[in-house]
Amino acid sequence: MFDTNSVIGVIGAGTMGAGIAQVAAQAGHPVLLFDAAEGAAARGRDGVAKGLQKLVERGKMTAEAVEALVARIAPIASLEEMAPAALVIEAIVERLDVKQSVFGQLEEICSESTVLATNTSSISVTAIGSTLKRPQNLVGMHFFNPAPIMKLVEVISGLDTRQDVADAIYSLSASWGKKPVHAKSTPGFIVNRVARPFYAEGFRISQEGGADNATIDAVIREAGGFRMGPFELTDLIGHDVNYAVTSSVFAAYYNDQRFLPSLIQLELVNAGHFGRKSGKGFYDYREGAVKPQP
Ligand code: NAI
Numbered sequence: 001m002f003d004t005n006s007v008i009g010v011i012g013a014g015t016m017g018a019g020i021a022q023v024a025a026q027a028g029h030p031v032l033l034f035d036a037a038e039g040a041a042a043r044g045r046d047g048v049a050k051g052l053q054k055l056v057e058r059g060k061m062t063a064e065a066v067e068a069l070v071a072r073i074a075p076i077a078s079l080e081e082m083a084p085a086a087l088v089i090e091a092i093v094e095r096l097d098v099k100q101s102v103f104g105q106l107e108e109i110c111s112e113s114t115v116l117a118t119n120t121s122s123i124s125v126t127a128i129g130s131t132l133k134r135p136q137n138l139v140g141m142h143f144f145n146p147a148p149i150m151k152l153v154e155v156i157s158g159l160d161t162r163q164d165v166a167d168a169i170y171s172l173s174a175s176w177g178k179k180p181v182h183a184k185s186t187p188g189f190i191v192n193r194v195a196r197p198f199y200a201e202g203f204r205i206s207q208e209g210g211a212d213n214a215t216i217d218a219v220i221r222e223a224g225g226f227r228m229g230p231f232e233l234t235d236l237i238g239h240d241v242n243y244a245v246t247s248s249v250f251a252a253y254y255n256d257q258r259f260l261p262s263l264i265q266l267e268l269v270n271a272g273h274f275g276r277k278s279g280k281g282f283y284d285y286r287e288g289a290v291k292p293q294p
Helices: 015-026 040-057 063-071 096-109 125-129 163-175 191-207 213-222 230-237 239-252 263-271
Strands: 008-011 031-034 073-076 087-090 115-118 138-142 152-157 179-184
Touching (some): 015 031, 031 040, 096 125, 163 179, 191 213, 213 230, 239 263
Antiparallel strands (some): 138 152
C-alpha cells in the first residue's frame, strides 16, 4: 500500500508528532507537518534538526544526511495542504471531539484511499471512527516516546478498521525499523493499560510519604530493571497527556478504582508543570537546577 514515495502527513508537531515526522523522513518519505499553533510545525522540524545535530557531533550521522532528512519534512500552514498524503498520522491533544473533528476535515481534503492513523494513547479507535464516513480507513498507530528511539508500535484496529489497512500499517512500521504488534481497541490498548498501576502506585507511595520520588525512581530502575521510574517517565511523557490518558482509561472502565487518576498529578497539571516540555514537573529541568539524589 505504501512505498518511500508515499507522502506521509503528520498532524501535531509536539513531543510525539515531531518524532514521528523524523521517523518517516528517516525512512525516506516526503513528510508534511501541520500544527494548529502558529510556528509550531517549523519549531518541530527545527527540534528534529537540533536533535540530529547531536548524532553528527558523535559521528553517528553525517551533516549531509541530516540536512537531507530535515529537508524532507515540510511544515505546512493549513490542513488543506494534506491533500497529497497517502497516510496521515494524527498526534494532537488527547480529546475525542478534537480528534473526530480533525479526521472529519481530512476525509474531505484527502483522497478516499488515504489511510488515517491516530497516535492516541487511550481513546477508542472505534469511537474516533464513529463520526467518519470511512471508518474502515482509520487505524491506531501508537508510537512510544521518544518515537525515533522506541521500537514498539501498537497497531490498533477499531471495530470497523479494514484488516488490510491494519496490515499495511504493520508492514510500514516494520519497514521503518519498528516492532509492530496488532491490538484491538480496548481502553489503554496493551501498554497504557498495564502501565496505569505502575504510575499510580508510585504516586501513592509518594503521597503517603513512604519514600521520596527520586528514591522510588531509583529503586524501580535499579531493582526493577525499568529504564525509568514513574516520576521521571511521566515528566518525559508530559503530565497533561498522562493525566488525560489515565482519566480516559478510568472513564472507559466505568470508574474502576484501579485506574483512579492521581491528585498530585492533577495539581501539576493545574500549575502548568507538565514535565520536561514545560521545564518543571516532579523534577526541575530548568537551567541550573539540580536533580535530587536518592
Ligand atoms: P503535545 O502537547 O506535546 O503536542 C500536541 C501538539 O498538537 C501541540 O503542538 C498542539 O499545538 C497540537 N494541536 C493540538 N490540537 C490541534 C489541532 N486540532 N490541530 C492541529 N494541531 C493541534 O502532545 P504529545 O505528547 O505529542 O501527544 C500527542 C498525542 O500522542 C496524544 O494523543 C497523546 O495521547 C499521544 N501520545 C503521547 C505520548 C507521550 O509520551 N507524550 C506517547 C504516545 C502517544
